[in-house]
Amino acid sequence: xxxxxxxxxxxxxxxxxxxxxxxxxxxxxxxxxxxxxxxxxxxxxxxxxxxxxxxxxxxxxxxxxxxxxxxxxxxxxxxxxxxxxxxxxxxxxxxxxxxxxxxxxxxxxxxxxxxxxxxxxxxxxxxxxxxxxxxxxxxxxxxxxxxxxxxxxxxxxxxxxxxxxxxxxxxxxxxxxxxxxxxxxxxxxxxxxxxxxxxxxxxxxxxxxxxxxxxxxxxxxxxxxxxxxxxxxxxxxxxxxxxxxxxxxxxxxxxxxxxxxxxxxxxxxxxxxxxxxxxxxxxxxxxxxxxxxxxxxxxxxxxxxxxxxxxxxxxxxxxxxxxxxxxxxxxxxxxxxxxxxxxxxxxxxxxxxxxxxxxxxxxxxxxxxxxxxxxxxxxxxxxxxxxxxxxxxxxxxxxxxxxxxxxxxxxxxxxxxxxxxxxxxxxxxxxxxxxxxxxxxxxxxx
Ligand SMILES: *[C@@H]1O[C@H](CO)[C@@H](O)[C@H](O)[C@H]1NC(C)=O
Ligand SMILES: *[C@@H]1O[C@H](CO)[C@@H](O)[C@H](O)[C@H]1NC(C)=O
Ligand SMILES: [Zn+2]
Numbered sequence: 482x483x484x485x486x487x488x489x490x491x492x493x494x495x496x497x498x499x500x501x502x503x504x505x506x507x508x509x510x511x512x513x514x515x516x517x518x519x520x521x522x523x524x525x526x527x528x529x530x531x532x533x534x535x536x537x538x539x540x541x542x543x544x545x546x547x548x549x550x551x552x553x554x555x556x557x558x559x560x561x562x563x564x565x566x567x568x569x570x571x572x573x574x575x576x577x578x579x580x581x582x583x584x585x586x587x588x589x590x591x592x593x594x595x596x597x598x599x600x601x602x603x604x605x606x607x608x609x610x611x612x613x614x615x616x617x618x619x620x621x622x623x624x625x626x627x628x629x630x631x632x633x634x635x636x637x638x639x640x641x642x643x644x645x646x647x648x649x650x651x652x653x654x655x656x657x658x659x660x661x662x663x664x665x666x667x668x669x670x671x672x673x674x675x676x677x678x679x680x681x682x683x684x685x686x687x688x689x690x691x692x693x694x695x696x697x698x699x700x701x702x703x704x705x706x707x708x709x710x711x712x713x714x715x716x717x718x719x720x721x722x723x724x725x726x727x728x729x730x731x732x733x734x735x736x737x738x739x740x741x742x743x744x745x746x747x748x749x750x751x752x753x754x755x756x757x758x759x760x761x762x763x764x765x766x767x768x769x770x771x772x773x774x775x776x777x778x779x780x781x782x783x784x785x786x787x788x789x790x791x792x793x794x795x796x797x798x799x800x801x802x803x804x805x806x807x808x809x810x811x812x813x814x815x816x817x818x819x820x821x822x823x824x825x826x827x828x829x830x831x832x833x834x835x836x837x838x839x840x841x842x843x844x845x846x847x848x849x850x851x852x853x854x855x856x857x858x859x860x861x862x863x864x865x866x867x868x869x870x871x872x873x874x875x876x877x878x879x880x881x882x883x884x885x886x887x888x889x890x891x892x893x894x895x896x897x898x899x900x901x902x903x904x905x906x907x908x909x910x911x912x913x914x915x916x917x918x919x920x921x922x923x924x925x926x927x
Contacts, residue, residue, distance in 0.1 A: 583607050591619050594665065595672055597882055598812055601662045612661040613645040614638065617693045620668050624689070629682045632741065640739035647698045647731060653825040655699035660692070662819075666804035667692040673875045676796065679787035687753060688797050691760035692804060694732035699724065702830045704767075705842055722765045729761040756794065763798035764805045769863060772802060776870050785874070796874070803871050809856065809864050809890050810883035816890050824852045853898040860891045862912035 587607040593599060594616065605612035618641055621627055627634060648657035667688055670676060680688075700707070704723045708715045718726040733754045736742065742750050763772060776799055779785045785792050808819035831845030844855055868887060872880040 583609065587615060591616070594619060594623070595669055597669055597879060598815075599665055600815065601658060601665060602815070602818060605658050605661065610650075610657075611645065613648070613657040613664070613693060614641040616661050617641050617644075617664055617689060620664065620689055624671075624682070624685045626682060626686050626689075630686065630742075631744065636739055636741045640735060640741045641693070643735050643739065644694055644697060644732075647735070648696070649699065649701060652699060652701040653829070654819070654822040655696050655701055655826065659819075660694070660696055663695060663801075663804045663807075664689060664692040666807045667801060669879060670800040670804060670875075673877055673879060675787065675875050676800070679793060684793055684797060687756050687760065688801070690732070690736075691757045691797075691801060694735070694757070695728055695761045695764050695801065695805065696724075697728045697731040697735075699728065701826055702833075703842065706830055706834070706839070709839055722762055722768070725762050725765045729758045732757060732761065759794065760798055760801050763802055766806070766863065769802070769867065772799065773866060773870060776874070780870060780873050799867075799871065799874070803867060806859075806864055806867065807883065809860050810868060810887045812886060813890055813893060816886065817893075820852050820856050820894075824850075824855060827855070851898070851901060853894040853901065856894045857891060857898065858912040860887060860894075 587604060590599070590604050590607065601612060601616075604616065608615045618638060621632070621637060626632065627637065644660075645657045648655070648660060650656050671680060671685055671688060704715070704720075706712075707723055708720050712723075714727050715723050717723075736750075736754065742753065745753075762768075775795070779792075779795075785796070787793050787796065808816055808823075810816075811819070827842075827845045828847040828850075831841045831847060833839070834841045834845065844850055864887060868880070868883055872884055
């Protein structure tokens with residue numbers, strides 16, 4: 482009967498899409514549906530899962546669904562399973578020599594966590610897929626946050642494992658490795674002289690948590706897709722920063738569930754939750770023009786005063802925005818991998834949209850788009866303007882390095898483009914309309 486359901490789906494019209502998804506989730510007994518009523522925070526994994534694997538093959542379904550249910554039920558089990566890397570550390574003298582060896586190499590990499598060339602893909606392999614947990618834990622330690630805020634290290638690990646688990650590993654791009662990459666970039670920015678001289682431990686704490694959670698529970702499709710399929714998140718957040726609100730609310734849910742800051746006053750916890758929200762919401766790329774023109778006028782007037790907490794938080798919003806779209810500012814080897822991954826995610830959405838006659842979103846059509854065109858447009862209209870201002874604010878070697886890679890990478894993609902088309906188009910025009918919803922807000926190649 483499931484096969485029948487799936488096959489007949491191709492003939493359903495658009496308004497029925499959502500109904501169908503709901504039916505399907507009900508039918509498959511997805512536990513995520515249960516907590517729909519929770520508005521304040523979104524409990525972990527609270528949104529009806531859009532599991533596109535269900536469209537591909539029948540046999541995969543039972544495996545993935547039952548695995549997911551078991552995972553949800555046995556959360557402590559899950560914690561143990563996914564924290565193998567840490568068990569290697571917390572349980573002295575792990576018997577697995579291979580694990581120890583990988584541990585050793587991962588630890589060695591962490592000594593250079595502040596390098597702009599840090600290879601997060603390699604680090605993820607060395608940590609057995611636990612890059613987000615291990616990197617963030619290390620950074621908490623490095624910045625003295627555990628001591629300063631009297632954090633319980635078991636609670637901290639548990640919190641980070643829950644965060645990592647609530648990223649969807651099947652997303653080619655918006656997964657825990659992207660979150661780890663953004664957190665690593667954020668760390669590099671926090672070390673910049675202007676910031677490190679003025680930031681308080683509180684600022685650093687919020688920055689790292691926001692970076693690690695900024696795409697939490699990302700469904701692998703963009704906001705326009707959620708709106709046109711009448712996804713309940715679009716309704717819940719009134720079609721505005723739908724994903725970012727969800728990432729934030731999910732992060733708040735995990736913070737509360739972990740009890741990591743239960744020893745702090747209610748006022749401080751509430752302040753933390755709302756400030757993390759300000760940071761995460763700033764990553765909505767469709768709002769970039771607003772943030773950028775504010776940044777620009779501050780720089781023109783030269784009136785940024787980092788002793789002022791409001792100004793510091795504005796700079797942290799800009800820093801997180803930079804970290805989120807810094808892929809083109811990395812070395813070609815790293816940058817190219819990110820480009821391939823994000824394009825794969827876009828094209829996957831486009832395939833679904835075609836298959837179910839939802840209208841293909843800009844940048845998502847594998848028939849008409851190329852990686853090179855998408856990247857050149859992304860760099861020209863979003864990355865270059867942002868990093869040019871960032872370099873005005875913080876004119877350091879790191880900023881020059883990032884602009885250097887950006888220029889080289891763009892030239893490389895132009896080379897690819899010339900080979901492919903004999904020198905036709907330049908930048909993808911879809912990016913010029915970035916104020917509207919037309920831009921998949923996820924070249925937030927975020
Ligand atoms: C672990 O093993 C090393 C060497 O084999 C030994 O020196 C150390 O004391 C052991 N640690 C514990 C906690 O047993
Ligand atoms: C969200 O967008 C959809 C589709 O354009 C529209 O039908 C709906 O009314 C919008 N919801 C709100 C709250 O604006
Ligand atoms: Zn992101």
